Amino acid sequence: MTKSSLPQEVYNQFYGTYLSVLDDRELMDLLTAGKTEFVKFIENISESQWHSSYSLGKWTIAEVILHIIDAERVFQYRALRFLRNDKTPLPGFDQDHYVLNSYANTRSKESLINEFSTVREASISLFLNLDNEGLTRRGVASNIEWTVATLGFVICGHQKHHQQIIAQRYLNTNPI
Secondary structure (H helix, E strand, C coil), rough: CEHHHHHHHHHCCCHHHHCCCCCCCCCHHHHHHCCCHHHHHHCCCCHHCCCCCCCCCCCCCCHHHHHHHHHCCCHHHHHHHCCCCCCEEECCCHHHHHHHCHHHCCCCCHHHHHHHHHHHHHHHHHHHCCCCCHCCCEECCCCEEHHHHHHHHHHHHHHHHHHHHHHHHHCCHHHH
16 A cells, blocks of 8 residues: 555644655555664764754654654554454553653663664564555544554654654754
């Protein structure tokens, strides 16, 4: 399934920001390529930049990366629930509270690269064998109706969005 196959109404929501940074490629291609590209990107960040932020009160690079990991786990969980036809509306999550309690700044770059890779492999495994019926199943989270496929694309777009922010604001380089 490609991004252009998603229901049009998903672009009118907050998460459309994440979809807009993606090319119109197959979901599995975006998940696997995103893993490779992001790991390479992280590996090129120096240790001296790892625990820095671009402004007072902003997250450090380590915190941004752990936020990406946490959000991917949340989106995976939502996708699993919807795949299993669980119709229970799911709450949102407070990203700032998660970051505050993440201990990201005590973590090494290698440990976060390993965790990201493991979490992304779990996403790849979750979405790999889904047919159109599974991808189009719906559920409610954060008071928004989602499809399983939309959650997969948001995983990819969320990572790319934050990668662009790190490149621009933290590293002062051109976005990807």
